[in-house]
Amino acid sequence: MTLRLYDTSARQIRDFTPLVPGCVSIYLCGATVQAAPHIGHIRSGLNFDILRRWLTYRGYDVTFVRNVTDIDDKIIAKSAEQGRPWWAIGFENERAFDHAYTSLGCLPPTYEPRATGHVPEMIAMMDALIERGHAYAADGNVYFDVRSFPGYLELSNQDLDDLRQPSGEGETGKRDPRDFALWKSARPGEPAWDTPWGPGRPGWHLECSAMAHKYLGAAFDIHGGGLDLVFPHHENEIAQAKAYGDDFAAYWLHNAWVTMSGEKMSKSLGNSVLVSEMLNHWRPLVLRYYLGTPHYRSTIEYSEEALTEAEHALARVEGFLQRAAEQVGPVAPAAEPPAEFAAAMDDDLSVPQAMAVVHTTVRQGNAALDEGDKESVAALAGQVRAMLGVLGMDPMDERWAGATGGRAEQLHTAVDSLVHLVLDQRQAARERKDYGTADAIRDRLKDAGLVIEDTPTGPRWELGQRP
Secondary structure (H helix, E strand, O other), X not given: OOOEEEEOOOOXXXXXXXXXXOEEEEEEEEEEOOOOOEHHHHHHHHHHHHHHHHHHHOOOEEEEXXXXXXXXXXXXXXXXXXXXXXXXXXXXXXXXXXXXHHHOOOOOOOEOOEHHHHHHHHHHHHHHHHHOOOEEEEOOEEEEOHHHOOOOOOOOOXXXXXOOOOOOXXXXXXXXXXXXXXXXXXXXXXXXXOOOOOOEEEOHHHHHHHHHHHHHOOEEEEEEEEHHHHHHHHHHHHHHHHHHOXXXXXXXXXXXXXXXXXXXXXXXXXXXXXXXXXXXOXXXXXXXXXXXXXXXXXXXXXXXXXXXXXXXXXXXXXXXHHHHHHHHOOOOOOOOOOHHHHHHHHEOOOHHHHHHHHHHHHHHHHHHHHHOOHHHHHHHHHXXXXXXXXXXXXXXXXXXXXXXXXXXXXXXXXXXXXXXXXXXXXXXXXXXXXXXXXXXXXXXXXXXXXXXXXXXXXEEEEEOOOO
């Protein structure tokens, strides 16, 4: 089956055909590092990590570029507010993003360019745009003339006459209020780089057009980002790049938001949940499962209940794989996932349908365990590992074997020690044939929300379903 993806620019699902056979090039708008990441930020990186993994599984050589915006109005405002250098704030938060991506199992990008490292490329692009009549300089600023580019707003499907794009602070000299800044003149005390039009700093949109051109060339396959970037950011990227002469992206993919009480998660709204805080309460693999299993174009409404459901769903999978290993020994991932799983992934990365195949296979595996059918157990466990491996969620993979979840991991370790102490008392009661005490201990553990299973290698426990 051909991989099909929803292209925002076409407003429909399209067959995916790469520009270069056997190779796929992806540019993902990454972090603006004015603050530490919340789970809404990381969802985008995780969704495109799954896309990248699936393309790699399908045999493509993937070049994955994810940029870092390390200078913008918000970073400068944070610098003034905190009395710290802008670059210190940016680097601190860039490290926080890197830690979050790594904790949730995202593969490192092929290239991760910073905006401030590509000012020469931006100057060259602005110079060409001015020469071709698509941009102009005024008061040390450089603006893109939106009326000079006939295709402007086709991505977001807006009418230019209805557009309102207010000027930012210091953006003087515009010919049309809808023109947007390629370069912003420096205000006193702000960081600045020298250009033919005076000292200043990059506009937010220009940096991505320049870096995509440098690392992926005049044309590449997929441009990705959050749904909130369609306008103005991606719309303006297209205008700059195509007016410069690039074909730019062949497909546009956008992931939906993580919301809280129906509102997009945002630091400015005060409704964000930091990844660092989440990792104190939930295992990283649970967070990856929670953020990665909904369809990338579906909104995730944040709730503790939804996280608990994800934890239990993952526990059912882990429980089967652990029981399988106890019965048949270590099981390697199958060479290929089931055809139904692959068909779901090829259908616009339909991870929910793919996970339905995973859970059906787990149920079949548990039935085989109950029947003592070791051959089927091994085969089904291998299929489960293969499917989860493609998604970066295989709990038996060494990537997750040593993963910790802060206080949540400490709590699990403490509870595990206490439960085994109680289980030792239960076993001692059984050995002296005091079955009433043994049963009473088992019932007390059940009342505490623990499920005890006796296996050939000894008793094991897991959390039961919460009422």
